[in-house]
Amino acid sequence: MVLADLGSRLRGALSSVESASDDEINSMVKDVCTALLESDVNIKLVVRLRDNIKAKIKTELSPEETTANKRKKLQKIIFDELVALVDSHEEPPKPKKLSTSTKVINGKKKKVAKTNSHVIMFVGLQGAGKTTSCTKLAVYYKKRGFKVGLVCADTFRAGAFDQLKQNAIKASIPYYGSYLEQDPVKIAYEGVTKFKSEKFDIIIVDTSGRHRQEQQLFDEMVQIGEMVQPTQTIMVMDGSIGQAAESQAKAFKESANFGSIILTKMDGHAKGGGAISAVAATKTPIVFIGTGEHVGDLEIFKPTTFISKLLGIGDIQSLIEH
Amino acid sequence: FFSKITSYLGGSINIEDVSKKFYDQLISKNIAPEMAKNIIEKIKSKLGNQNVTLATYKQALTEELTKILTPNVSTDLLYDIKRNAANPRPYVISVVGVNGVGKSTNLAKLAYWFLQNNLNVLICACDTFRSGAVEQLKVHVNNLKNLNNQSSNNNTKIDIFEKGYGSGDHVVTTAKMAIQYAANEKFDIVLIDTAGRTHSNTKLMAPLKKFGDAANPDKIIMVGEALVGTDSVEQAINFNNAFGNKRNLDFFIISKVDTVGDLVGTMINMVMATKVPILFVGTGQTYTDIKRLSVKRVVDMLMN
Numbered sequence: 001m002v003l004a005d006l007g008s009r010l011r012g013a014l015s016s017v018e019s020a021s022d023d024e025i026n027s028m029v030k031d032v033c034t035a036l037l038e039s040d041v042n043i044k045l046v047v048r049l050r051d052n053i054k055a056k057i058k059t060e061l062s063p064e065e066t067t068a069n070k071r072k073k074l075q076k077i078i079f080d081e082l083v084a085l086v087d088s089h090e091e092p093p094k095p096k097k098l099s100t101s102t103k104v105i106n107g108k109k110k111k112v113a114k115t116n117s118h119v120i121m122f123v124g125l126q127g128a129g130k131t132t133s134c135t136k137l138a139v140y141y142k143k144r145g146f147k148v149g150l151v152c153a154d155t156f157r158a159g160a161f162d163q164l165k166q167n168a169i170k171a172s173i174p175y176y177g178s179y180l181e182q183d184p185v186k187i188a189y190e191g192v193t194k195f196k197s198e199k200f201d202i203i204i205v206d207t208s209g210r211h212r213q214e215q216q217l218f219d220e221m222v223q224i225g226e227m228v229q230p231t232q233t234i235m236v237m238d239g240s241i242g243q244a245a246e247s248q249a250k251a252f253k254e255s256a257n258f259g260s261i262i263l264t265k266m267d268g269h270a271k272g273g274g275a276i277s278a279v280a281a282t283k284t285p286i287v288f289i290g291t292g293e294h295v296g297d298l299e300i301f302k303p304t305t306f307i308s309k310l311l312g313i314g315d316i317q318s319l320i321e322h
Numbered sequence: 323f324f325s326k327i328t329s330y331l332g333g334s335i336n337i338e339d340v341s342k343k344f345y346d347q348l349i350s351k352n353i354a355p356e357m358a359k360n361i362i363e364k365i366k367s368k369l370g371n372q373n374v375t376l377a378t379y380k381q382a383l384t385e386e387l388t389k390i391l392t393p394n395v396s397t398d399l400l401y402d403i404k405r406n407a408a409n410p411r412p413y414v415i416s417v418v419g420v421n422g423v424g425k426s427t428n429l430a431k432l433a434y435w436f437l438q439n440n441l442n443v444l445i446c447a448c449d450t451f452r453s454g455a456v457e458q459l460k461v462h463v464n465n466l467k468n469l470n471n472q473s474s475n476n477n478t479k480i481d482i483f484e485k486g487y488g489s490g491d492h493v494v495t496t497a498k499m500a501i502q503y504a505a506n507e508k509f510d511i512v513l514i515d516t517a518g519r520t521h522s523n524t525k526l527m528a529p530l531k532k533f534g535d536a537a538n539p540d541k542i543i544m545v546g547e548a549l550v551g552t553d554s555v556e557q558a559i560n561f562n563n564a565f566g567n568k569r570n571l572d573f574f575i576i577s578k579v580d581t582v583g584d585l586v587g588t589m590i591n592m593v594m595a596t597k598v599p600i601l602f603v604g605t606g607q608t609y610t611d612i613k614r615l616s617v618k619r620v621v622d623m624l625m626n
């Protein structure tokens with residue numbers, strides 16, 4: 001019962017629109033909403049989306065049009081509304097290499113040595129996939145020529161450092177961590193300082209899982225943030241998360257002010273409706289999706305591509321003129 | 323005049339309107355739409371066309387939710403284990419589930435609980451895939467050893483059995499060796515951890531059957547997490563079907579209940595989909611954060 005089904009349902013519904021009567025259109029909209037609910041999209045968002053769709057139908061569809069035209073318009077309206085659901089209209093930061101960044105000096109572009117490394121801090125709920133995604137992202141940037149280091153600032157989860165270390169070694173990524181030090185704030189600071197002094201382009205800091213119900217854990221996250229001053233904070237979210245997504249995401253946004261989301265475990269049947277609700281609630285873009293347990297299982301997220309894919313209509317872009 | 327009085331006393335309601343309202347409420351509590359629909363349909367057909375008040379509707383729904391969550395088999399695991407004491411083969415329990423839900427952590431909590439109940443526990447590391455999985459269990463076993471030494475009744479023992487990482491038959495061989503070792507060393511229980519896997523990936527699910535056949539656990543416990551939404555239905559069904567047609571899951575542990583507030587609908591989803599009862603709920607990240615299910619509290623959360 002996933003968004004992928006929505007695609008076939010939607011097409012089914014659209015093709016069942018013959019006379020494009022109000023009844024037909026209403027039942028189609030209802031189908032779309034049910035399918036979204038079954039994909040964990042927050043119920044309030046679904047209600048809003050339904051109202052938007054209905055309003056657009058009212059203004060954009062005229063009774064004189066041919067059925068084919070109406071269908072086309074209906075499809076576009078629904079596609080656009082779905083994209084709007086996952087599109088935060090925010091651009092995530094693009095890391096630059098220390099050696100090749102350009103600056104405008106006296107009106108002229110000049111190559112200068114960038115002095116500050118791009119520090120990425122990972123936050124999220126327990127078991128969401130932070131540690132795994134850290135290495136995936138490190139490998140992603142390494143392949144693109146960046147010098148990347150990993151810092152394990154999780155001193156809580158049993159075996160956390162071993163996990164990061166084994167991943168890092170397999171992927172030949174330099175790492176920093178400690179078996180003895182208990183204070184994650186200290187390790188984070190030491191690791192970032194070390195990699196900065198060694199002129200790393202990107203430093204990725206992994207942290208423990210936490211949840212909004214435990215203030216102490218959130219305080220710790222804020223302290224780590226203050227210590228390492230991340231240029232980018234990424235919240236990692238499990239794609240199968242349900243109705244709790246919104247409140248957790250909001251709480252993380254307030255405390256950690258994350259600027260990007262990585263949606264994990266999208267290789268299952270869950271279609272990320274809960275996380276989509278989190279995007280809408282926090283106006284934060286999804287930048288990558290995790291599609292497996294292996295280090296290469298990371299894909300760039302694009303709202304239009306994502307929705308087209310979920311709808312099972314890969315070539316929707318060509319179907320409708322934007 | 324009459325209608326005024328009845329409404330004042332909680333008069334009859336429009337059953338369709340109220341059903342819609344409760345359907346939405348169940349969904350907002352993280353119950354999957356298909357399950358919510360089943361439940362509401364049941365209430366509607368039960369109440370029929372009688373004159374229904376809001377109070378009777380609520381009562382019927384409360385009863386239905388209670389019925390769903392109340393196990394119809396014994397969940398007295400300790401009793402079952404003690405009955406096995408004379409058996410030369412140790413009592414074997416395995417945890418299974420999707421990635422990151424809390425299998426290893428709740429396995430360690432179970433181990434702690436068994437130690438408190440004077441049972442000797444051997445933890446077997448059969449997640450031979452995920453980085454750090456073996457070391458994670460080693461840390462837990464060390465912690466539990468220390469706790470055990472500090473406590474007054476330290477006549478119980480805990481240890482780990484591991485053969486490192488590997489694929490193919492490595493899991494099955496490790497499990498078999500652990501059970502043999504536990505029998506020789508007089509451990510009462512073998513707790514087998516397994517790798518997390520995507521429930522819809524048949525290539526990853528197929529080895530579970532082989533594992534189940536070889537280790538033949540007395541109890542297979544699926545750990546499911548309270549955070550998961552509608553996917554929990556399919557997760558429960560697929561894991562329940564993973565062990566062939568002669569074997570089902572025995573229990574659920576629903577983890578991370580402390581992270582969802584009163585959005586506890588996952589429990590309904592998983593139990594309704596499979597009729598498998600909930601043994602424990604996980605309520606945090608320390609060894610004592612494992613609690614018996616209070617059906618009444620869960621139903622209260624869903625109703626309010």
Ligand SMILES: Nc1nc2c(ncn2[C@@H]2O[C@H](COP(=O)(O)OP(=O)(O)OP(=O)(O)O)[C@@H](O)[C@H]2O)c(=O)[nH]1
Pocket residue numbers: 124125126127128129130131132133154157160207208209210236264265266267268289290291292293297421422452518520
């Ligand atoms: N199938 C699948 N599994 C994933 C994906 N990303 C992570 N995992 C698995 O999810 C589980 C948890 O991942 P971790 O990286 O340990 O999660 P975490 O957020 O670091 O966990 P904590 O540090 O305990 O909070 C592991 O078994 C990973 O292999 C993904 O995209 N797909």
Ligand SMILES: Nc1nc2c(ncn2[C@@H]2O[C@H](COP(=O)(O)OP(=O)(O)OP(=O)(O)O)[C@@H](O)[C@H]2O)c(=O)[nH]1
Pocket residue numbers: 126127157209211419420421422423424425426427428449452455516517518519577578579580581603604605606607611
């Ligand atoms: N808040 C909370 N966190 C929990 C609970 N149970 C487990 N966790 C956390 O969830 C994360 C993942 O737990 P693990 O036990 O490693 O999960 P797993 O299912 O063994 O993961 P894989 O082996 O990678 O599939 C850890 O950070 C645990 O501390 C719980 O009941 N409440």
Ligand SMILES: [Mg+2]
Pocket residue numbers: 130131132154157160206207208209
């Ligand atoms: Mg981690």
Ligand SMILES: [Mg+2]
Pocket residue numbers: 425426427449455515516517518
């Ligand atoms: Mg595990």
